[in-house]
Amino acid sequence: MFTGLIDKLKGKRTAAVKTPEIMGLRLGASFELDPLAIRLILDELTIESCSPTQIIRAAGLVELDGTWVYRFYTDDDAWLQVVAEGGQTDEHVVDVKLFHFYDTLDVAGQQAWDRLLQREIGAASYSLRERTYGRVWTSAGDYHNPVHMAEKTYDGDGEHSLTDQFTMLFERPLSDQRTESLFLSAEEKQEQAGYLSRSLVISTGITLTPSQLTIHG
Structure with missing residues (x-):
């Protein structure tokens, strides 16, 4: 009785925080990539290198209607995205992609932000380093709202x-019939100092199969 009262008075946390976890992926865990998964196509990719072993330093979760998007951020300036549909167990996983951050661009002013969301991020194609990526998500019109x-x-x-993200996915074909993905995320975040920061985060990645990924809990 007294212990519980003291804990409340001190504001002591009595329960561990539950962080995102799926497929054995979680904070502090690591995973290994099949070296051939990257080596055979590295010359075609936007990234110049990829560590075969990566340690998870942060973990994020997005909840959509019947879909959960897990993101595991690593020490290789990368993030592993796992999409689950219809449930949050391993059997519900439908897609796994490894992305690397390419660039983060500050968005200054409301006009620039509106132009990004209303005219740029959802265009039919996007060019990066003289490579053209086609939009994956379809729309009835030429433009797809993020x-x-x-x-x-x-x-x-x-x-x-917490981060609000306005996103779009693109891809381009590679020589081995796989694709390189391009993920654009216009992000808004309320900073501790009280101001709203806005940026465009650009990442490129590839899809992985279960045989190309070994997870160490």
């Missing part, structure tokens, strides 16, 4: 942050 995702991201201490 898809909103609210991500809750946890760091190694269990602290979390």
Whole structure:
């Protein structure tokens, strides 16, 4: 009785924070890539290198209608995205992609932000380093409004942050019949100092099969 009262008075946390976890992927875990999965196509990819072993430093989760998007951020300036549909167990996983951050661009001013969301991010194609990617998500018109995702991201201490993301996915073919993905995310975040930061985060990645990924819990 007294212990519980003291804990309340001190504001002591009595329950561990539950962070995103699926397929054995979680904060502090690591995974290995089949070297051939990258080596055979590395010359065609936007990235110049990829570590075969990566440690998860942060984990995020986006909840959509019947779909959960898990993101595991690594020490290789990369993030592994796992999409589950209809449930949150391993058997519900429908897609796994490994992305690397390409660039983060500050968006200054409301006009620039509106132009990005209303005319740029959802165009039919996007060019990066003289490579053209076609939009994956279809629309009845030429322009596709960005898809909103609210991500809750946890760091190694269990602290979390919230980010509003307005996203679009593109891809281009590779020589081995796979594709390189391009993920654009226009992000808004309320900073601790009280101001709203906005940026365009550009990432490129590839789809992985279960045989190309070994997870170490």
